[in-house]
Amino acid sequence: MKKFLNDPAHFVDEMLDGIYRAHPQVTYVNDDKRCLVVAARKPGKVGIATGGGSGHLPLFLGYVGDNMLDGCAVGGVFQSPSADQMHEVTKYIDQGAGVLYIYGNYTGDIINFDMAAELADIDGITVKQVIGNDDVASSVVGEEHKRRGVAGIFFVYKVAGAAAANMLSLDEVTRLADKARANVRTIGVALSSCVVPEVGHATFSVGEDEMEIGMGIHGEPGIGRTKLAPADAVVDEMMQRIFAELPAGNGDEFAVLVNGLGGTPKEELYILFRRVSQLFEERGAKVKHVWIGEFATAMEMAGASISVLKLDAELDPLVAAPVHTPFFSHIKA
Amino acid sequence: MKKFLNDPAHFVDEMLDGIYRAHPQVTYVNDDKRCLVVAARKPGKVGIATGGGSGHLPLFLGYVGDNMLDGCAVGGVFQSPSADQMHEVTKYIDQGAGVLYIYGNYTGDIINFDMAAELADIDGITVKQVIGNDDVASSVVGEEHKRRGVAGIFFVYKVAGAAAANMLSLDEVTRLADKARANVRTIGVALSSCVVPEVGHATFSVGEDEMEIGMGIHGEPGIGRTKLAPADAVVDEMMQRIFAELPAGNGDEFAVLVNGLGGTPKEELYILFRRVSQLFEERGAKVKHVWIGEFATAMEMAGASISVLKLDAELDPLVAAPVHTPFFSHIKA
Amino acid sequence: MPLDACDLSQLISLCRAQIERHCEHLGRLDSAIGDGDHGANMKRGLEAVYRERADIASLPLPAALERIGLVLVMTIGGAAGPLYGTLLMELGRGLADEGGRADFAASLARAIAAVARRGRSGPGDKTLLDVLYPVQAEIARHAAPDRIAACARTAAQATEMMLARRGRASYLGARSVGHEDPGASSCALLAMTICQYFQEHTPS
Amino acid sequence: MPLDACDLSQLISLCRAQIERHCEHLGRLDSAIGDGDHGANMKRGLEAVYRERADIASLPLPAALERIGLVLVMTIGGAAGPLYGTLLMELGRGLADEGGRADFAASLARAIAAVARRGRSGPGDKTLLDVLYPVQAEIARHAAPDRIAACARTAAQATEMMLARRGRASYLGARSVGHEDPGASSCALLAMTICQYFQEHTPS
Ligand SMILES: Nc1ncnc2c1ncn2[C@@H]1O[C@H](COP(=O)(O)OP(=O)(O)O)[C@@H](O)[C@H]1O
Ligand SMILES: Nc1ncnc2c1ncn2[C@@H]1O[C@H](COP(=O)(O)OP(=O)(O)O)[C@@H](O)[C@H]1O
Ligand SMILES: [Mg+2]
Ligand SMILES: [Mg+2]
Ligand SMILES: [Mg+2]
Ligand SMILES: [Mg+2]
Structure with a gap:
């Protein structure tokens, strides 16, 4: 450990x-x-x-x-x-x-x-x-x-x-x-396990070339274990499930959160976001607010989740309001 | 990978x-x-x-x-x-x-x-x-x-x-x-390696129960490979090297950065900071500004570094000034 | 032996030893369909009750049960803590309300109903309720302690083939089938310990 | 054969093939005392020069060398890029300044000095300079190409016992001893390739 x-x-x-x-x-x-x-x-x-x-x-x-x-x-x-x-x-x-x-x-x-x-x-x-x-x-x-x-x-x-x-x-x-x-939907993908200190060993194991789509943030099993695919393909599969429930059409506006589960470097989160952004672009929809980093982790688990919030005139200004906590500051742009 | x-x-x-x-x-x-x-x-x-x-x-x-x-x-x-x-x-x-x-x-x-x-x-x-x-x-x-x-x-x-x-x-x-x-000194300790994407495998290996004090942020060898000690003992050893160069006496003021190298959860960084704070307290010195999180990483390397800046009347207000970048916001307290 | 003549302090010690003995097993059951901590959670709870056993045993039975429930809520945590806690607190309150005329089986039935409300769950959901319901039925028909114990064990085992509809295991859907529910398992262990105690202390 | 009569395009091809062949070996040397990328870095640089070889070969020699240096700076990256780049850019500029009367060995010496200034380094620091200095000395005394090549290889090998005082390897202190320096090794490989070309194209 x-x-x-x-x-x-x-x-x-x-x-x-x-x-x-x-x-x-x-x-x-x-x-x-x-x-x-x-x-x-x-x-x-x-x-x-x-x-x-x-x-x-x-x-x-x-x-x-x-x-x-x-x-x-x-x-x-x-x-x-x-x-x-x-x-x-x-x-x-x-x-x-x-x-x-x-x-x-x-x-x-x-x-x-x-x-x-x-x-x-x-x-x-x-x-x-x-x-x-x-x-x-x-x-x-x-x-x-x-x-x-x-x-x-x-x-x-x-x-x-x-x-x-x-x-x-x-x-x-x-x-x-x-x-x-x-109006918010999330999907995650895990590449490795977390370790609970009192337990002392990995909660589950994922093969060196595997990933698990839909895994929970305590290591609860997801909906499928597959070979680790290229980043863009992983995002495509994740976003397909989100778009199925939150259709993104021409002119629609969204807030997006690309969240690292703990063990994944920020560099990779930006590679994921790049593809997320392309997918909204293709649909003529707009990512109006975006946060990328660690917002809800599972200790040292490698992996990421994508959360999407559909905005409307009421939610938009509230999401955009400045906040300041010890762990998170958001300054109005 | x-x-x-x-x-x-x-x-x-x-x-x-x-x-x-x-x-x-x-x-x-x-x-x-x-x-x-x-x-x-x-x-x-x-x-x-x-x-x-x-x-x-x-x-x-x-x-x-x-x-x-x-x-x-x-x-x-x-x-x-x-x-x-x-x-x-x-x-x-x-x-x-x-x-x-x-x-x-x-x-x-x-x-x-x-x-x-x-x-x-x-x-x-x-x-x-x-x-x-x-x-x-x-x-x-x-x-x-x-x-x-x-x-x-x-x-x-x-x-x-x-x-x-x-x-x-x-x-x-x-x-x-x-x-x-x-006036700034840093010391790091690594618990696991990083993986350079073009290389595709771990740059070095550290045993399951080992740590390396002083390892560089590209995996450059440090000054000693030892058994992983309890968090407080690790901090004591790290801080001893810093205090040797930046003596902390009664009334002295400092800024501290506890930095995760990538794969270490924030929870653990706070456990490290707890001990850092105790050590300053014991010396009657004050940690006036503190940042805890990921500020300089080595991809997914597990580990942490502690940086200490000795403050004076000139540096203090400059360190405390608010900043706002896409990756880091600091709001005046 | 009448219920309130039992040596509660000794009963607590026996329950704690039983959970201690099966702690790892409960953890493994929970790893298969949950987050693996049920053994550790139950152990933490029973240890806390054990530390307070002298104080608890000095109370009248209803108050003692309520106190045990409160300690369990505060120490087991997770899902099982408030559920076991609700069971004992409600049972204690029920017995107290009815004073000397208390019908234990009826009070237990009401406590189990409170657990079900609390957990928004019911029979066949693959939880500790699937042990509690049949155990209560056996008590209501004044079965002998060894009968009740056997029923508890069979009931826990029967959760193996159920599909979880509550708690963490429910996210597994069909994959939850084939594993005994950890909460049902710990519940059976405790029921069996209590039954054995009464078996040994009842003139046959 | 006079220097500026050489087929620069062919020479570039040979150098690129040589680095390609030893890319992994250079990477391994750098893994031992640095960050393992020297092979990949050099390969990237030589590929870039190779792609431009037609344009480069059409320039007068001094301008061609300067251009090669610039490409190397921009593509090798890391420490080695600007050092190899400085060597060739300074050599090209030196030869240009002196026009027809250029003394190649003297120009090379000045270019090597520029590399040392750039790297804040000198002889015995366990770097590519430890190959460049003796090679320049052999050229200055008009040694035959095969002599110069042998000298380059010996010089690279001699870095094995040196303690690194510059670059990443310097952080290892005494632990850097016992490993050949990757930059010295790539430098010797290139020197040997060039020497062999001249050996083969000079009437014996
Ligand atoms: N909604 C519920 N109703 C009844 N029992 C439940 C419910 N949710 C969970 N349980 C019981 O709790 C057990 C798990 O307890 P435990 O592992 O201690 O808590 P957690 O799931 O929070 O880690 C399950 O095996 C099940 O018997
Ligand atoms: N200060 C310096 N002076 C001369 N040569 C140097 C210096 N620093 C590094 N080198 C050379 O560069 C080589 C390493 O190159 P490379 O691995 O490509 O760069 P990096 O060290 O940035 O990864 C070393 O083996 C050494 O020969
Ligand atoms: Mg659990
Ligand atoms: Mg739990
Ligand atoms: Mg290198
Ligand atoms: Mg490098």
Whole structure:
């Protein structure tokens, strides 16, 4: 296991210690480092919380900051955080306008967020939920509610964060976040496995010349193991599945996220984006906003995902709004 | 070779195509994609150019943008760009105030930059040079001029970029950049090799339980191959070499860069930073600015480097100045 | 033996030892159709309950069960934590509400229904519920402990041929068939341990 | 045969074939003490010159050499490109400046000095200069082509025991000893090819 770590059991807590030492923009509540919140609060603003397992940085906690999220419950590596932690985060970030939970569609997270929402309800805090389910590889059309949430949640965060910063109501923020959720699709491809520190060896193995399309960000099996194809052919296959659900016609506008899963150099992500851009061009459609880099990783997994958000007049300015978190800054062009 | 690529011979040019498609903030001159420059010019400002081999993103070209660099000559993977390319970049970015070259201490780069400077001289453009040599592992004290330039060049760019944005003269920008250069030290440790696309296999091999301290960002041998130690022990050994040259006493202030070499997850970089921060704390010294992430990579190499810049009243505000490039944004806190 | 006369502290120790013994096996089952951590998760949970066993055993049974549930929620994590936690918390609350007149089987049925609601799942989804339902039925008809234990084991084994419709395994679709569900397996292990304890402590 | 009567196009073809033949070997030498690309770099450069050989051969010798140097700078890249390029560009310019009265050996010496300045290097640094210096000395004393070729090979081999003080290999310190320098090796290969051509085209 080629990792910088001390005791694997302390992996998450030492990482969090490093984060608090580096970034005074965030802090924690209830004396529990795993209950991360923004240091600066804004009365009357809808609070936005997320949460999920560790091992996906900058997901999830990395998006807590100005104009994005207000808090995050941090779980162990690939583990849902507890209902308790989410409840503590909820109490702190509620500023009188209610709280929106945005997280990925995983049983553990759903159960724990549901429990936290019930606890918040007892406190008199209104909680709404938007559950990311962007991974087209994890279930068929018509069964979208079964799909996993992956990198596309970035767009849901960005839209919701900007809406809340505009001091919209909980209902409005929820509606807009849900609109982003419904209009984003993601597909990933993995070239190698990740290693969970407490486990100590690769979660799965992929042959030296193989790739797996549709693999989840915890190493969940995808929809097909094939020979590693040239980059352009890989993109063509990925984008075909996305275009099938988000048709890109003349004049349509999109935001695109090319996300590295951890072990893939940025150089290669740009080679992938080159082809993505060509495909939109061929259709006369426009990639209006683009982010390329690591946004939702699976530790050191080599691979990449492509997320596409269909824009409209309402979503566009929200996606384009500037944000500033310890892990991600976006400055208006 | 687990890479997203088409023809390895087109690796760099397809990557650049992706970059220009994604980032209108940069463009190229002389009809050569490898001559990258900022789109927006600022008359009377000192131009700052860099250059070097590809495979280190965001180094080198990723720092071309607002308040940082004005141009970059892009070489093949781990290859110096040609004098000719640097000359073209130089002609474009000279805005009447002269040009400063900042690059790493590698024979190929030196020779090519020297030639470019001679060609620029014929055009009547004044060129100065500051050559990064921050890697403490690559030569002993007293022979610093032989040391390789690695991630610490980030601080030199940032200081020079801010100085030029303040419209200082070429002499002043050069003096400040050189001061940053003289006050930064870096040490790296590699856990696995990188793969050069045209070569197609690992450049070197490190045993499953080994690490190499001081390895260069092209896989140049370091100063010792040892068993992989716990993260804190690795940091202690690295920082001991840095503190030997940049003593950190009570009240001293520093900027720190914890840099991933490509294959190491951000989580682990924060575990490393936690220990770095403790060591400064123990000495009563202050880490005033910190960056953690990938700033100078070696493709997919697993490993990390730590760069430390000693601050003074002159360097501090320059390091802290906001910048905005396609690959790196820093917003004043 | 009446339920609340049992030595809860000893029962906790037995459960913890059982999970410890099968930790790797549960991990392997989860690797095949999930993310491989079910053994480690359950072990973490049982260790935490074990550390608190003295305090827990000093409580009246309903409160003790509720406390165990809370510890499990907070330590197992993932999907299994809140599900096992819900089971025990609801069971404890149910028994408390009905005071002395509590019908254990009925309370258990209501707790299992709460788990199903929580997990948005039901019978045949290839989860721990597929062990809980038949076990509850055996208890309701006052079967002997060894009968209940045998039923638990058979029920867990029967998940092997099911197609997962909930949890991580559901993403595998048809590929989930042919592997026993890790949650069902741990649930059977715990049921069997508890049954054996009562078997040994009941005058035959 | 006088220098400018040689068939430059043929000579270029021979050099290119020689480098092609030894490309892998040069790569291996560079892997041992550098970054492994010297073979690929040299091949890229010679291919480019080869493609332009017709145009080049139509120029007067000094201009032809300068042109070859420029192509090498622009295509070999790395450290070797500008060094080989400087050698040929300076040699061409030197021969041009002195017009008909050019002393080839003296011009070559000045071109080698320019390479050393460019590389901030000198004799014994374990670089291609360690082949260039002795080859120039042999030419200055009008040695026969086969003598010069033998001298080039011996000189390249002698770099094996040197400690690298310039280029990537210098970071290895003492570990650079025991490996022939790739630049010295390619330089000897080219010198030997040129010598053999003159050997074959000079009446004995
Ligand atoms: N929605 C659900 N309803 C009931 N049981 C579930 C559900 N999701 C998962 N489970 C149970 O949880 C088990 C997995 O637990 P565990 O591996 O600890 O959690 P995770 O899947 O989060 O890693 C499954 O084998 C299954 O029995
Ligand atoms: N400073 C220098 N002076 C003279 N020759 C040098 C110098 N640096 C490198 N060389 C020569 O260049 C050769 C390496 O060339 P090459 O591998 O093509 O470039 P790079 O080192 O940039 O990969 C070395 O073997 C050596 O002979
Ligand atoms: Mg899990
Ligand atoms: Mg090279
Ligand atoms: Mg699991
Ligand atoms: Mg080389």
